[in-house]
Amino acid sequence: MAPEEQSAVRVIRPNRLTGWSAVVLTVVLVWLAASYVPLPWAGAAEPVVWVALLAAFLEALWRFDFRPQLRWNRGGLVVVDGSRVRRLAWHEVSSVEVRANTILVRATGEVFQARYDRPYWLPLLAKRYRDLPSTIEEDLNSVRVGALHDSTVPPPETGDVGRPAFLYVAFAAGVVGVLAHHL
The missing domain is CATH 2.30.29 (PH-domain like)
Structure with a gap:
């Protein structure tokens, strides 16, 4: 067996279509929730709570639905x-x-x-x-x-593997959606 065949890396990863669908759905749901679900206990920090929630969901998707x-x-x-x-x-x-x-x-x-x-x-x-x-x-x-x-x-x-650029774009879109409603 040639050295390049011996060192060839094989990879198993979750389905990317499922992962990207989950990212889009998460951004839309957080944006809708931020628009229609008030958080009276959060006061002026309500947009920060929604952005933190979006960041947590997207990080979980990265860890479990994108990484090899x-x-x-x-x-x-x-x-x-x-x-x-x-x-x-x-x-x-x-x-x-x-x-x-x-x-x-x-x-x-x-x-x-x-x-x-x-x-x-x-x-x-x-x-x-x-x-x-x-x-x-x-x-x-x-x-x-x-x-x-x-x-x-x-x-x-x-x-x-670095986080895909689209994950950052999706996060930015979610932040803009949340802030557009609250500011």
Whole structure:
């Protein structure tokens, strides 16, 4: 196997269409709520409360619906489990198991869960989607077993993917919508 094939990083991430739809829906709902739901307890800080709420929702969407959940190569893997990001060499991983839409990675006293999207109706349409969990599990385990005998390739870097520019644009649009109503 060529060195570039050994170090090639494979990625599992949530569905971007679902994530972007959630971002747009969040911005619209927060804007509508800020327009029609008064917060008498917040007083003059009401716009700040709505902007903070929008920021919290968009941050949660970033963490759970945009970041790659699992990256791996012959050297190891990087798993994102909520706010935890861990870089593990294959010798630290005791098992990898795929259940429905979750990949469980067990490593030295810790269990990580990486989520991937697979709508329930896709397996009804095509066999490749029906076999996706077992294909992912077989691929991860074959790379893990092969890497235990050859650990010259380092695991992928943990370098977090930067937030997409559209996320900032959506936040700015939400802030403008909230402030337009309150100022």
